[in-house]
Amino acid sequence: MNIFRLAGDMTHLASVLVLLLKIHTIKSCAGVSLKTQELYALVFATRYLDIFTGFVSVYNTTMKLIFLGSSFSIVWYIRRHRIVRRSYDKDQDTFRHYFLMLPCLLLALFIHEKFTFKEIMWTFSIYLEAVAILPQLVLLQRTRNIDNLTGQYVFLLGAYRALYILNWIYRYVTEPHYVHWITWIAGTVQTLLYADFFYYYFESWKNNVRLQLPA
Numbered sequence: 001m002n003i004f005r006l007a008g009d010m011t012h013l014a015s016v017l018v019l020l021l022k023i024h025t026i027k028s029c030a031g032v033s034l035k036t037q038e039l040y041a042l043v044f045a046t047r048y049l050d051i052f053t054g055f056v057s058v059y060n061t062t063m064k065l066i067f068l069g070s071s072f073s074i075v076w077y078i079r080r081h082r083i084v085r086r087s088y089d090k091d092q093d094t095f096r097h098y099f100l101m102l103p104c105l106l107l108a109l110f111i112h113e114k115f116t117f118k119e120i121m122w123t124f125s126i127y128l129e130a131v132a133i134l135p136q137l138v139l140l141q142r143t144r145n146i147d148n149l150t151g152q153y154v155f156l157l158g159a160y161r162a163l164y165i166l167n168w169i170y171r172y173v174t175e176p177h178y179v180h181w182i183t184w185i186a187g188t189v190q191t192l193l194y195a196d197f198f199y200y201y202f203e204s205w206k207n208n209v210r211l212q213l214p215a
Helices: 003-026 034-047 058-080 098-110 117-131 134-143 148-174 181-193 195-207
Strands: none
Touching: 003 058, 003 148, 034 058, 034 098, 034 117, 034 134, 098 117, 117 181, 134 148, 134 195, 148 181, 148 195, 181 195
16 A cells, blocks of 8 residues: 555545544534535445455455445434434435436446456446535535534545545556556546645635635
């Protein structure tokens, strides 16, 4: 494992911890898209089908369990927790995320590396993760004012994927025959979706003002 992969994993983990910190301590999910969280839960559920059959390392299994457990916990908090669910703004979080699932599944059926159930599900999760942030970004544009923890959560998610791109570049340079076009293209698309958010995030940080996205 290289430094870029480790930094990406730790940044991804930090994003989850920031969101759980907000939900668990403040008892609020204001500004958080349930649609995006449901998509991430589906991403991890379909990606980690091999969690009990394909052991790689303790680190790998631990990270899988953390992301699976945290994603479903966040969905549970927003849907079921008697206090947290009151702060969920379902009138603004109206992105039809189900329409993202079918195109990703069809794409996985036609463009994949191997035609097996696990491989199709893994490829589906890669495509779905690339667009899973869209409901969250749309919600932030609608609500305009973004609290610090939600802004940090989205920033860390975007930074995690950007670090993974550096990881792929490093591995391409240092490892012979390292080519994964599906992951590369999907990851690049995912990172580009954050470009507008990154711009306004750094502008708010530079000017020491509250983060706002244009409607």
